[in-house]
Amino acid sequence: MRKERFPVAIIGSGNIGTDLMLKVLRSAGPLAVAAMIGIDPGSDGLARAKSLGVRASSDGVDGLLAMPHFDDVRLVFDATSAGAHARHWNLLRDTDVRVLDLTPAAIGPFCVPVVNLEDHIDAANLNMVTCGGQATVPIVAAVNDAALVSYAEIVSSISSKSAGPGTRANIDEFTETTATALKTVGGAQRSKAVIILNPADPPILMRNTVYCLVEGDCDHAAVEASIAAMVDRVTRYVPGYRLTRPVQFETFGPDRPLHIPETGKFIGTRVTVMLQVTGAADYLPPYAGNLDIMTSAALATAERIAAHSMTGVSL
Numbered sequence: 505m506r507k508e509r510f511p512v513a514i515i516g517s518g519n520i521g522t523d524l525m526l527k528v529l530r531s532a533g534p535l536a537v538a539a540m541i542g543i544d545p546g547s548d549g550l551a552r553a554k555s556l557g558v559r560a561s562s563d564g565v566d567g568l569l570a571m572p573h574f575d576d577v578r579l580v581f582d583a584t585s586a587g588a589h590a591r592h593w594n595l596l597r598d599t600d601v602r603v604l605d606l607t608p609a610a611i612g613p614f615c616v617p618v619v620n621l622e623d624h625i626d627a628a629n630l631n632m633v634t635c636g637g638q639a640t641v642p643i644v645a646a647v648n649d650a651a652l653v654s655y656a657e658i659v660s661s662i663s664s665k666s667a668g669p670g671t672r673a674n675i676d677e678f679t680e681t682t683a684t685a686l687k688t689v690g691g692a693q694r695s696k697a698v699i700i701l702n703p704a705d706p707p708i709l710m711r712n713t714v715y716c717l718v719e720g721d722c723d724h725a726a727v728e729a730s731i732a733a734m735v736d737r738v739t740r741y742v743p744g745y746r747l748t749r750p751v752q753f754e755t756f757g758p759d760r761p762l763h764i765p766e767t768g769k770f771i772g773t774r775v776t777v778m779l780q781v782t783g784a785a786d787y788l789p790p791y792a793g794n795l796d797i798m799t800s801a802a803l804a805t806a807e808r809i810a811a812h813s814m815t816g817v818s819l
Contacts, residue, residue, distance in 0.1 A: 509536040510810035511576050513568055513601075515592060516583030517542030517549030517560075519668055520606060523787040524581055524799040525553060530786065533807040534814065538577050541568045565592045569599075577601050578813065579806055585670045586610075586677045593629060602809060603629045604802050607670070608677035614685045616641045617805045618737045625812050630805065633689075635794035636660035636697060636712065637682045638801045639745070643714045643777050644690030646734035651722035654772070655764070656692035657715045658682065661700040663707035666792035675699065692716070710781040710793035711748070717762075719772040724753050727775060741804040742797050744782030744790070752776040 512528065512535050514521045521540065528535045540553035545562040553560040561567030568574060579602040582589050586609040593611055596603055605612060612629030615621055619642055624630055633641065640658040647653050660682075671678070679697045686695035702708050718727075728751050738745045754774045756762040761769035781793030788795050 508814055510534045510578050511536050511538035512579045512581060512806060513539040513541060513577045514581045514583060515541045515565055517547040519788055520795050520799055521583035522549035522552060523795060524583060524802060526786045527799055527803050534810045535806055539568055539571060565595055581802060582606060586674050604806055605629060605631045606798055606802055608634050608674050608681040610681045614689050615805055616689050617801055618642050619645045620689050621805055621808055632798060632802050633685045634678050634682045635798050636699060637685045638797045639712045639779055639781055640714045641685050641690045642734045642738050643731060644686050644692050644716060646730040647716045647727055647775055648691035650726040650730040651718040653692040653716045654719050655694045655717040656686045656690060657696045659698045659713045661702050661711045662794040663791050664701045664703040665707045666794055667701050707791040709791050712779040714777040716775040717770060717772060718775060722773050731777060742800045744784060744793055746780055748778045748780045
């Protein structure tokens with residue numbers, strides 16, 4: 505028996521939108537690509553969509569709304585920019601479609617699927633945070649499950665070649681959105697996010713370092729087990745996600761406290777986690793793990809929403 509289909513549209517025919525389209529087309533899940541939308545008639549994404557039999561328009565979101573089959577679309581992925589998403593949402597909010605925002609616009613609630621998707625399964629607009637957020641928020645949440653995280657700081661280093669104009673235009677939004685998600689989704693009491701565009705050639709893989717400060721004593725084995733379980737869950741939809749070395753612990757006692765600027769002395773444990781993300785190379789090169797983790801997380805989220813919408817029950 506043919507599975508019920510859940511039609512989706514993609515706004516943004518650049519690297520992220522095109523990779524997402526190919527992921528949906530190759531997936532055995534319920535999603536079906538109803539349209540690919542862009543603003544550049546000569547983009548490779550629109551050309552690929554047409555060659556694969558996907559309806560395409562270079563008239564932006566207005567072109568999507570004008571399509572005769574728009575009423576069939578159940579969900580729209582926005583893979584453009586933070587500024588563009590605000591306009592798109594103003595036009596889509598009064599329709600019946602769900603929206604997954606892959607920009608750092610942060611209009612809807614943050615969603616990191618392994619951490620909090622079930623809390624927002626019915627939200628009209630979900631924000632997929634950032635690539636750094638998708639990579640590091642699960643780790644902060646895992647540490648916080650075992651010991652209260654008083655401060656989290658993450659550093660995401662990505663290849664300069666994998667940072668397109670949208671990423672470069674949204675650097676400030678990236679750091680602000682990621683830092684906020686470390687608190688609201690990851691559970692840290694305070695947070696900071698840093699992104700580095702590395703110009704190395706050959707291009708580097710995406711690397712992330714997560715620092716968590718836990719006040720007082722903590723059970724190292726419990727923290728390690730929680731992190732390992734979380735990495736396993738993320739790997740189910742991002743196969744290239746892995747730890748690059750064992751979790752590190754450094755304890756600071758009253759006789760050797762850690763000095764934190766603007767905060768003062770810290771007594772407790774610093775947990776350091778180092779991650780690497782290799783892309784699946786559906787459309788993007790393997791070094792673009794920062795883009796792949798976004799499209800993979802969006803795909804996993806949309807498939808879960810589709811299952812929930814079509815069955816009406818949680819899995």
